[in-house]
Amino acid sequence: MTDPVPAATVRRNRNALIIVLVLFFGGMLVAGILRFSGWRPHGMQNKGEMLQPYGDLRGYSPTLVDGTPYAWKDSPRTWRIVAMPEGCDGARREACTRLLEDLDKVWRLMGRNADRVHVLWAGAPPVDVAPLREIRLVRVDDTLRAGLPRGKAAGAGDPVWLVDPNGFVVLRYAPGADPGDLRTDLARLLRIN
Known part of the structure; x- marks a missing residue:
């Protein structure tokens, strides 16, 4: 029989997963906002x-x-x-x-x-x-x-x-x-x- 996982470990793992998801989807959201607002990097401008x-x-x-x-x-x-x-x-x-x-x-x-x-x-x-x-x-x-x-x-x-x-x-x-x-x-x- 396995021992139950302590509540502190569950919270830490859940927080790590949330941070990874925020970084992933947050980066995509920022890139989408920049793309559709018309912003372009200086090196890509005519x-x-x-x-x-x-x-x-x-x-x-x-x-x-x-x-x-x-x-x-x-x-x-x-x-x-x-x-x-x-x-x-x-x-x-x-x-x-x-x-x-x-x-x-x-x-x-x-x-x-x-x-x-x-x-x-x-x-x-x-x-x-x-x-x-x-x-x-x-x-x-x-x-x-x-x-x-x-x-x-x-x-x-x-x-x-x-x-x-x-x-x-x-x-x-x-x-x-x-x-x-x-x-x-x-x-x-x-x-x-």
């Missing part, structure tokens, strides 16, 4: 402005400046960085040159994934800059203008947009934004896609 609703360039058929069509739908896994600066031949020439150099730097820093990124420059490039092979010059038309949302952030300069492989404009970078932010977001997106 650097650019997430566009809601997305811009839609799926029906856009760009033409390069030399008249040849740009194969928009022929590159199924290609992300596109789109810049549409204005006034690059006048007083804003230095700002345009800096933007062009920043986009060139972002493209080069993509390393082995650089072939999955196209930089589209809509408009005339700065006059005194040598053509860069990775930057594709496209003609500006109304479809492109309508598909690139201006967003909330304002500033002096020209914004830059990030277009996903399906043709949706998903992120916008405010004028004068750090090119490292674009590179960080793009590197993260290339890893998951």
Whole structure:
């Protein structure tokens, strides 16, 4: 015959079980609250402005400046960085040159994934800059203008947009934004896609 378990041991075991259950379900409850409240860890936040609703360039058929069509739908896994600066031949020439150099730097820093990124420059490039092979010059038309949302952030300069492989404009970078932010977001997106 077995001896009955002392009441103190039963209480201690019951308390230990309750603590384990509170820790387990409490952690799940806190995670659910954080998830549905919209909180995200700092490392998971986008650097650019997430566009809601997305811009839609799926029906856009760009033409390069030399008249040849740009194969928009022929590159199924290609992300596109789109810049549409204005006034690059006048007083804003230095700002345009800096933007062009920043986009060139972002493209080069993509390393082995650089072939999955196209930089589209809509408009005339700065006059005194040598053509860069990775930057594709496209003609500006109304479809492109309508598909690139201006967003909330304002500033002096020209914004830059990030277009996903399906043709949706998903992120916008405010004028004068750090090119490292674009590179960080793009590197993260290339890893998951």
